Amino acid sequence: MSLDSLQAPPSWGHKTTCLAILLLAAVASWFWLELSLTDVVPSRGGWLVARDFLSRALSPAWKSEAHYIPPGTPSLPWIALGAAAQTLLFAAAAMGLAIPLGGLLGFLASSAWWSDEMIGRRNKTARRFRQFLCPIIWTFARVQIALLRSIHEILWAILFLAALGLSPMAAVLAIALPFSGVLAKIYSELIDEAPRAQAHALRSAGASTPQIYLFGLVTPALPDMIAYTFYRFECAVRSSAVLGFFGFPTLGLYIRQSSASLNHGETWTYLYVLIATILLLEIWSGSVRRRLLS
Amino acid sequence: MIPHKESFEYLHTHRPRSRFLQISLTLALLGPAISWWIGNFSWSDLTHQRRIDNLRRFLDNIRPHPLRHQDWDWSIAWKWVLDFLTEPGLNATLSTLAISILAISFAALWGTILALPAAKTLTRASPFLPAGGSEGRWRHGAWNGLYLLTRFSLALLRSVPEYILAFLLLAMIGPGAWPAILALAIHNTGILGRLGAETIENLPPEPMASLRALGARRSTIITSAILPPALSRLILYFSVRWETCVREATVLGMLGITSLGFWISEARAHGQYDRLLLLVSLGSLLVLLGDLVSALVRSRMRQDLR
Numbered sequence: 001m002s003l004d005s006l007q008a009p010p011s012w013g014h015k016t017t018c019l020a021i022l023l024l025a026a027v028a029s030w031f032w033l034e035l036s037l038t039d040v041v042p043s044r045g046g047w048l049v050a051r052d053f054l055s056r057a058l059s060p061a062w063k064s065e066a067h068y069i070p071p072g073t074p075s076l077p078w079i080a081l082g083a084a085a086q087t088l089l090f091a092a093a094a095m096g097l098a099i100p101l102g103g104l105l106g107f108l109a110s111s112a113w114w115s116d117e118m119i120g121r122r123n124k125t126a127r128r129f130r131q132f133l134c135p136i137i138w139t140f141a142r143v144q145i146a147l148l149r150s151i152h153e154i155l156w157a158i159l160f161l162a163a164l165g166l167s168p169m170a171a172v173l174a175i176a177l178p179f180s181g182v183l184a185k186i187y188s189e190l191i192d193e194a195p196r197a198q199a200h201a202l203r204s205a206g207a208s209t210p211q212i213y214l215f216g217l218v219t220p221a222l223p224d225m226i227a228y229t230f231y232r233f234e235c236a237v238r239s240s241a242v243l244g245f246f247g248f249p250t251l252g253l254y255i256r257q258s259s260a261s262l263n264h265g266e267t268w269t270y271l272y273v274l275i276a277t278i279l280l281l282e283i284w285s286g287s288v289r290r291r292l293l294s
Numbered sequence: 295m296i297p298h299k300e301s302f303e304y305l306h307t308h309r310p311r312s313r314f315l316q317i318s319l320t321l322a323l324l325g326p327a328i329s330w331w332i333g334n335f336s337w338s339d340l341t342h343q344r345r346i347d348n349l350r351r352f353l354d355n356i357r358p359h360p361l362r363h364q365d366w367d368w369s370i371a372w373k374w375v376l377d378f379l380t381e382p383g384l385n386a387t388l389s390t391l392a393i394s395i396l397a398i399s400f401a402a403l404w405g406t407i408l409a410l411p412a413a414k415t416l417t418r419a420s421p422f423l424p425a426g427g428s429e430g431r432w433r434h435g436a437w438n439g440l441y442l443l444t445r446f447s448l449a450l451l452r453s454v455p456e457y458i459l460a461f462l463l464l465a466m467i468g469p470g471a472w473p474a475i476l477a478l479a480i481h482n483t484g485i486l487g488r489l490g491a492e493t494i495e496n497l498p499p500e501p502m503a504s505l506r507a508l509g510a511r512r513s514t515i516i517t518s519a520i521l522p523p524a525l526s527r528l529i530l531y532f533s534v535r536w537e538t539c540v541r542e543a544t545v546l547g548m549l550g551i552t553s554l555g556f557w558i559s560e561a562r563a564h565g566q567y568d569r570l571l572l573l574v575s576l577g578s579l580l581v582l583l584g585d586l587v588s589a590l591v592r593s594r595m596r597q598d599l600r
Contacts, residue, residue: 029395040476053466
């Protein structure tokens with residue numbers, strides 16, 4: 001070993017460039033938005049709101065703070081838990097659509113299923129199919145994924161609300177579409193990056209193409225795929241809570257309403273229920289992931 | 295007969311199994327089914343007459359405004375798009391971009407700083423070395439307390455969704471770009487702090503241990519043996535989170551902050567679905583552009599990590 005290779009300095013090039021560009025962009029953004037530090041400091045009215053709101057942080061409401069409570073209304077903790085349940089329902093229903101759709105698109109967008117390396121050339125038509133049709137299908141799937149993913153779920157919700165009116169299906173579809181795009185992207189990457197040894201072994205043993213794909217390519221990637229799906233469910237719950245701001249009966253709706261009527265104690269109750277739901281889910285999905293990937 | 299160690303029977307009966315995973319996966323499979331069953335969701339709702347009327351109105355309305363009562367003409371449509379871009383379109387897009395860049399800069403700074411006390415290997419009485427007998431119990435307790443406190447605060451920071459944070463901040467700070475920047479920065483600090491802590495914990499410990507054995511202080515170890523090797527991965531995470539920042543920044547404007555979202559909610563309130571669609575496509579273009587930049591940065595960082 002020569003001394004030069006021992007003394008090779010660590011490469012700083014790309015990293016410093018990236019950080020320098022970020023810094024420059026941040027300075028440019030600061031001037032573009034005409035920001036000033038004095039604007040972060042709340043105005044007098046802002047201080048009052050902040051004080052009223054923050055002072056209730058440690059004393060969330062246990063009873064409804066509304067002036068008029070219609071008879072037969074359940075108590076506040078029940079409303080909050082019901083809203084949390086609705087939040088989970090919307091998220092789960094959306095994932096129920098996003099997983100199959102993401103799986104299908106992910107399958108079409110993974111390059112492994114039609115690469116020559118993977119699949120034996122059995123006859124002429126099959127080869128033609130792979131040569132001409134597969135790249136088209138693959139490109140189509142990729143474009144589809146990019147389009148689904150690039151529109152935020154709230155924007156999908158607004159489009160669906162405009163097109164359909166306030167229907168629970170608008171929220172479910174709004175979460176399901178972008179999430180299926182993200183799932184498809186990650187699924188296809190995981191399948192493409194999974195170790196190929198099993199697939200090669202199956203191929204040389206004479207397995208059919210679907211067998212190679214299912215047992216040689218998908219199975220090795222499956223733990224990662226499931227782990228990522230659990231993480232996405234966490235994200236879906238967050239999105240479903242936020243979609244409440246647009247009128248769906250999830251936690252966001254209650255946070256907006258109680259905040260608008262300045263019932264800060266109630267707002268904190270709903271916020272704590274939301275935080276608890278998300279933290280519990282994070283712990284659950286975190287331990288699932290750890291066990292799956294160990 | 296006891297099956298042979300490499301037989302299929304043996305491998306099948308001795309495969310790793312976890313009751314927790316079995317229950318979790320069953321729940322994950324049943325959850326969506328149950329929610330469709332007890333929830334208020336149905337496809338037939340979409341074919342309801344009222345929905346179809348609504349959809350027809352929407353489809354009429356997404357036709358560009360100047361073309362609504364005449365045949366399609368590309369030159370008029372193009373002029374409409376250009377007018378729109380010069381008036382609010384381009385400005386709003388750039389503001390959205392600026393908000394996301396500032397947010398990720400703050401989050402990167404604070405996330406990296408908070409990642410240090412949140413790394414278990416660093417935040418203990420005797421980092422990187424087997425515990426000596428000289429440290430008192432209260433010192434162990436104090437370091438452990440700092441670690442737990444940081445981890446918990448990071449979890450709190452990231453548990454409130456950006457949109458709700460921005461909504462709450464808006465009431466306090468008032469309109470402007472700050473509520474959006476702060477909301478994105480706070481949420482992403484929580485995420486980047488945790489990812490950074492995990493990166494530090496997964497670094498090979500030998501360089502740190504040998505520096506420590508030579509008597510180096512924590513600050514020396516951080517600047518010379520932790521940040522340089524961790525930086526590639528940290529930048530990789532910054533770029534991943536920046537992607538989501540761009541996505542979220544388009545939407546946060548709906549709360550009255552001067553990004554794309556502001557004009558989206560304006561168009562929505564006035565029922566100008568042609569403008570709405572154009573703004574959504576503009577946001578989608580920006581997100582795709584962000585994805586491209588971030589993919590470029592990531593491929594560079596992956597080269598460094600190899």
